[in-house]
Amino acid sequence: MEWRKQTDFVYRWEIMASSARRERYRETTKDEIKAIARQHMAAEGTAALSLRAIARDMEMTAPALYRYFPSRDELITALILEAFNALADAMESAAAQRTDAAVRLWDVIMAYRQWALEHPIDFQLIYGNPIPGYHAPSELTVRAAARAFIVVVNLLSEALAAGALKPSPEYETMPAAMHGYLAQLSQQDGYDAPPVILCIAAQGWSRMHGIIMLELFEHLAPVVGDVDGFFRFEMSSLFRSMGLTIP
Amino acid sequence: MEWRKQTDFVYRWEIMASSARRERYRETTKDEIKAIARQHMAAEGTAALSLRAIARDMEMTAPALYRYFPSRDELITALILEAFNALADAMESAAAQRTDAAVRLWDVIMAYRQWALEHPIDFQLIYGNPIPGYHAPSELTVRAAARAFIVVVNLLSEALAAGALKPSPEYETMPAAMHGYLAQLSQQDGYDAPPVILCIAAQGWSRMHGIIMLELFEHLAPVVGDVDGFFRFEMSSLFRSMGLTIP
DNA sequence: TGTACATCAGTGAACGCGCGTTCACTGATGTAC
DNA sequence: TGTACATCAGTGAACGCGCGTTCACTGATGTAC
Numbered sequence: 001m002e003w004r005k006q007t008d009f010v011y012r013w014e015i016m017a018s019s020a021r022r023e024r025y026r027e028t029t030k031d032e033i034k035a036i037a038r039q040h041m042a043a044e045g046t047a048a049l050s051l052r053a054i055a056r057d058m059e060m061t062a063p064a065l066y067r068y069f070p071s072r073d074e075l076i077t078a079l080i081l082e083a084f085n086a087l088a089d090a091m092e093s094a095a096a097q098r099t100d101a102a103v104r105l106w107d108v109i110m111a112y113r114q115w116a117l118e119h120p121i122d123f124q125l126i127y128g129n130p131i132p133g134y135h136a137p138s139e140l141t142v143r144a145a146a147r148a149f150i151v152v153v154n155l156l157s158e159a160l161a162a163g164a165l166k167p168s169p170e171y172e173t174m175p176a177a178m179h180g181y182l183a184q185l186s187q188q189d190g191y192d193a194p195p196v197i198l199c200i201a202a203q204g205w206s207r208m209h210g211i212i213m214l215e216l217f218e219h220l221a222p223v224v225g226d227v228d229g230f231f232r233f234e235m236s237s238l239f240r241s242m243g244l245t246i247p
Numbered sequence: 248m249e250w251r252k253q254t255d256f257v258y259r260w261e262i263m264a265s266s267a268r269r270e271r272y273r274e275t276t277k278d279e280i281k282a283i284a285r286q287h288m289a290a291e292g293t294a295a296l297s298l299r300a301i302a303r304d305m306e307m308t309a310p311a312l313y314r315y316f317p318s319r320d321e322l323i324t325a326l327i328l329e330a331f332n333a334l335a336d337a338m339e340s341a342a343a344q345r346t347d348a349a350v351r352l353w354d355v356i357m358a359y360r361q362w363a364l365e366h367p368i369d370f371q372l373i374y375g376n377p378i379p380g381y382h383a384p385s386e387l388t389v390r391a392a393a394r395a396f397i398v399v400v401n402l403l404s405e406a407l408a409a410g411a412l413k414p415s416p417e418y419e420t421m422p423a424a425m426h427g428y429l430a431q432l433s434q435q436d437g438y439d440a441p442p443v444i445l446c447i448a449a450q451g452w453s454r455m456h457g458i459i460m461l462e463l464f465e466h467l468a469p470v471v472g473d474v475d476g477f478f479r480f481e482m483s484s485l486f487r488s489m490g491l492t493i494p
Numbered sequence: 495t496g497t498a499c500a501t502c503a504g505t506g507a508a509c510g511c512g513c514g515t516t517c518a519c520t521g522a523t524g525t526a527c
Numbered sequence: 528t529g530t531a532c533a534t535c536a537g538t539g540a541a542c543g544c545g546c547g548t549t550c551a552c553t554g555a556t557g558t559a560c
Contacts, residue, residue, distance in 0.1 A: 210457025
């Protein structure tokens with residue numbers, strides 16, 4: 001049966017080539033589904049996502065979508081994970097442009113807000129109200145969310161090591177429970193940074209988040225007028241308090 | 248027609264008494280509708296509010312609700328306005344307990360977060376994703392939202408006047424556009440405070456908001472462990488930077 | 495006080511709509527030898 | 528290379544559900560004199 005092995009090999013090649021083509025087509029269609037889902041959410045809000053509406057826009061019938069996603073919830077999960085990763089990608093690529101840690105940290109912060117403003121729906125999807133009836137598989141989302149946080153933590157660590165970051169003595173007054181948790185967290189993968197760094201990262205993150213969230217829903221503009229200026233001013237203040245020079 | 252006037256008077260009394268009773272009943276029912284609406288949103292998310300579901304829970308038919316609210320959107324508006332006012336009430340009452348301005352400011356900040364945690368749905372309703380298909384009448388909501396902000400502004404003004412609040416010189420670097428807007432805003436009713444104060448209020452507000460929003464959707468606990476401690480620590484830091492003593 | 499009338503809360507049926515999901519199917523494409 | 532077979536995308540009908548809103552109505556309560 002020498003020839004059999006031979007032909008088996010050829011067939012396997014052909015299978016691969018063909019199924020790869022099919023696979024590529026599948027991925028394109030999946031991407032289109034997700035893109036249209038995002039369009040709908042942008043127009044009507046995250047909670048308005050509907051398989052039938054997506055199918056209508058794709059000139060397909062609704063059951064056809066079940067070839068690509070086993071249910072509405074799995075589609076939402078895919079969108080959420082993609083959003084978390086896109087945000088982290090944006091931050092990582094911003095961090096990769098320049099050299100100085102403080103400058104890169106600034107770039108990352110600006111990239112975070114920019115991504116949020118350019119993808120308001122994805123931002124709402126990951127950080128806003130949950131969609132009725134949907135429950136995120138937290139083991140997946142927590143890990144995806146951590147990626148973005150780690151970018152900031154690493155830059156802070158770098159700045160600390162370089163002596164650029166000088167944490168104020170007030171961090172010695174950090175609550176004991178929090179310090180304990182952070183000390184334990186710092187041993188986990190991706191988080192090899194002292195509690196002070198993790199605390200600063202959390203502060204920076206929550207301050208950014210507050211402004212962006214208020215900005216996204218138009219609560220901030222009536223109060224400060226120049227939201228962009230306010231954001232930069234607030235972040236400058238944070239940098240100054242850490243002894244970092246503002247780019 | 249002397250007697251007519253007499254009876255007219257009596258009748259008007261009776262009308263008042265009866266219609267007042269009916270009016271009271273109407274208000275009770277309206278309150279019940281709103282309470283059940285909140286229950287449903289708490290269970291399923293703000294976007295899941297449904298008149299039919301409310302009616303079912305009240306053992307009524309759905310059309311009956313139209314005696315109390317002309318449409319679903321008006322019910323949502325009522326809920327939003329009530330939430331804004333309840334939050335402002337909580338803050339005002341916290342501000343009224345003690346005497347020292349810094350202490351009262353601290354109390355107000357704690358009351359803000361406490362209200363948010365105790366009324367997560369109302370908080371999402373006013374500060375979270377909009378409900379699909381609903382558009383808030385901004386002329387009403389902006390004014391309702393301002394009440395809470397003004398409480399903080401007034402306390403800061405008081406602390407400034409008393410010499411307790413010492414704004415750092417970094418406020419001189421405030422963006423020009425923002426400074427201009429705040430200067431103009433300060434002339435409006437309720438806002439008689441210099442730009443520095445309005446800027447500090449906005450900073451405090453957005454910092455609180457970021458933490459609470461992340462906390463509400465369970466994003467913060469995995470990062471800092473002790474959310475309560477983190478919030479107090481972050482607010483202490485703000486107080487320290489303003490020269491205010493921490494209660 | 496009694497009586498005709500007006501007001502009001504609430505009903506039940508209906509309209510027209512949209513939803514997620516299932517199922518048996520068709521027809522095209524790829525696989526096996 | 529030709530042919531039988533398997534895989535896969537997509538259809539169309541259906542299930543059972545829920546939604547906001549309208550309409551003509553009933554029956555209780557309040558009003559007017």
